[in-house]
Structures are given as structure tokens and as C-alpha cells.
Amino acid sequence: MKIFKNTFSKIFESKSKIKETFSNILSFSSLTDNDKEKIEECLLSSDLGWELTEKTMSNLEKIAVNETWEDVLYKTLKRSIKNSNIIDNSLKKVLIIVGVNGSGKTTSAAKIANFFKLNNKSVTLVAADTYRAAAVEQLKIWANRTNINFISNPNTKDPASIAFDGVNSGISNGDDYIIIDTAGRLHTSKNLMNELEKVYRVISSLTKEISVLISIDGNTGQNGIKQAKEFGKILPIDNIILNKMDGTAKGGVALSIMHELLIPISFLGVGESFEDLLEFELDSYLKSLII
Numbered sequence: 068m069k070i071f072k073n074t075f076s077k078i079f080e081s082k083s084k085i086k087e088t089f090s091n092i093l094s095f096s097s098l099t100d101n102d103k104e105k106i107e108e109c110l111l112s113s114d115l116g117w118e119l120t121e122k123t124m125s126n127l128e129k130i131a132v133n134e135t136w137e138d139v140l141y142k143t144l145k146r147s148i149k150n151s152n153i154i155d156n157s158l159k160k161v162l163i164i165v166g167v168n169g170s171g172k173t174t175s176a177a178k179i180a181n182f183f184k185l186n187n188k189s190v191t192l193v194a195a196d197t198y199r200a201a202a203v204e205q206l207k208i209w210a211n212r213t214n215i216n217f218i219s220n221p222n223t224k225d226p227a228s229i230a231f232d233g234v235n236s237g238i239s240n241g242d243d244y245i246i247i248d249t250a251g252r253l254h255t256s257k258n259l260m261n262e263l264e265k266v267y268r269v270i271s272s273l274t275k276e277i278s279v280l281i282s283i284d285g286n287t288g289q290n291g292i293k294q295a296k297e298f299g300k301i302l303p304i305d306n307i308i309l310n311k312m313d314g315t316a317k318g319g320v321a322l323s324i325m326h327e328l329l330i331p332i333s334f335l336g337v338g339e340s341f342e343d344l345l346e347f348e349l350d351s352y353l354k355s356l357i358i
Contacts, residue, residue, distance in 0.1 A: 085109055085357060089136040114288045116323030122147045140357050148322055148349060153331050158306065159276040161234055161245045165263060166282035167294055168251030171310035171336055173202045175282050176248040177209035178344040179334065184213055188243040193233030194219040195226040196250040206248055216240060226262060227269040234273050260301045267302050280306040280333065288320050292327050310336035321352060
């Protein structure tokens with residue numbers, strides 16, 4: 068709990084606005100139209116999204132009136148998210164990390180590899196970004212620092228070939244996890260999206276134990292949801308890495324993303340260092356946002 072409170076001190080703007088709004092509401096059993104308008108505006112400005120805000124509003128008056136506003140909001144938001152029937156966020160053997168340019172994929176790949184290593188898991192890190200030499204070099208440096216098996220191939224521009232070799236190597240080594248970094252791409256680029264589909268198809272010939280994680284920049288808000296939906300038309304996205312949460316004041320974006328996509332968040336990126344990665348845990352996140 069303590070680490071979440073410290074890490075998310077930077078969403079103070081959201082937290083401050085929520086606290087100011089809700090502490091001025093005297094009774095949730097008799098909300099005036101003005102009260103409802105203030106609450107709605109507060110939640111929307113925290114990037115909770117319209118649909119989840121409306122759901123939260125409808126649930127607010129179902130809570131016991133003798134509870135504090137923190138308890139009311141915590142239980143209401145949790146109920147709204149839980150009712151979305153979001154699937155389990157456990158990760159399979161092969162992790163393919165996808166997303167648009169600049170969303171933090173490469174640093175996420177390295178940080179997740181380090182996270183597993185610290186939890187006594189063996190890892191292979193695969194550099195399948197054939198468009199950005201700096202990404203390959205960056206992964207190589209991080210892999211060397213943490214003594215993690217690293218696969219790349221400067222002699223080919225085919226990411227599917229590199230991914231195939233990397234998964235083969237990881238399976239042969241008996242590694243617990245194989246993490247594949249892919250190039251950033253816009254969903255509007257048909258050729259690049261077909262290339263990504265090929266990566267998945269090739270790996271599927273080796274194993275069915277595949278999780279596809281989309282890296283989303285937390286500052287993009289509702290646009291990040293659109294990105295995930297578009298990538299989901301090509302690949303079976305089943306987990307989310309929400310990055311750059313150290314710079315956003317719109318703390319509700321994580322809840323909005325989970326609610327709209329019905330996909331769990333596995334990790335939160337809160338900086339560039341190895342330790343700036345947190346496993347997402349709904350209770351802790353809600354408490355850090357509200358209390």
C-alpha cells in the first residue's frame with residue numbers, strides 16, 4: 068500500500084479534485100442535481116470516461132448513508148469495475164509487447180524481464196524491432212546488466228524470423244518467460260499490422276502459451292482505448308501495460324481502460340528505471356487515487 072501512495076503522489080491533481088468535490092457532498096442518499104453535476108464533472112475530468120462515470124453515478128446512491136465519502140466512492144468504483152467481468156491478468160510463457168510509437172514498449176520489455184528475474188524466473192528477451200536500431204541496442208544493454216538471455220539478428224529485417232528464433236531459444240533453454248519487443252506502429256498502416264499478425268502466427272506454430280500485451284501511454288487517455296481496440300482487430304490483446312503514469316494528473320484513466328476494453332492491466336510504468344514498474348492491483352490503485 069505504501070509504495071502505491073508514494074508512486075501516485077503525482078496524480079495529486081486528480082486526488083485533490085476528487086477530495087474537494089466529495090467532501091462537500093453531505094449525503095449520498097439525497098443528492099441534488101447540482102451535487103450530481105459536480106460529481107460527474109469531477110470524475111470525467113479525472114479521465115474516468117463517460118460510460119464508467121455514468122455507471123458510477125447510478126451506483127452512488129446504493130451505498131449506506133452512514134459511510135464516509137472515501138468508502139462510498141471506493142466501493143462504488145470497485146463495484147462498477149468488478150461488474151465488468153474482467154478476465155484474469157495472469158501471463159503466459161511468451162509475451163508479445165505491441166503498441167504505437169513512443170508508448171514505452173522497449174523499456175517495458177526490459178523492466179518486465181527484470182521483474183521476472185527478481186522473482187526467480189528465467190527469461191529470454193527478444194529484440195524484434197527491426198526498424199529502430201537504438202531499441203535493439205537498448206534492450207541488449209539492459210539484458211547484459213541483468214544477465215538475461217538476449218536474442219537479436221542484425222542480418223534480417225523480418226521480425227517474425229527473429230521472434231521465431233527467440234522463442235525457439237527460450238523454449239530450448241527451458242526459460243519461464245520469453246518477452247518479445249516489437250516495433251511501434253500505427254494501426255492505420257496495413258502492411259505493418261499484417262507484419263505483426265505474422266509474428267503472432269509464426270510463434271503460434273511453436274507454442275499456444277502466448278500473451279499479447281499492449282503498451283498504452285497513460286497521458287493519451289481515451290485515445291489509448293481506441294489504439295487497443297484497433298490492435299485488437301489484428302491480435303488477441305489480453306493484457307495492458309499502462310505507461311507514463313508518473314506524468315499524468317488523470318488518474319482515472321486506468322479504470323476507464325479496464326472498463327471499456329474488458330482487459331486487465333498487468334503493469335503500471337511510472338518512470339524509466341528498472342524499479343519503476345508495478346504490478347497492477349485494483350484495491351491499491353483505488354485507494355491511492357481516493358484516500
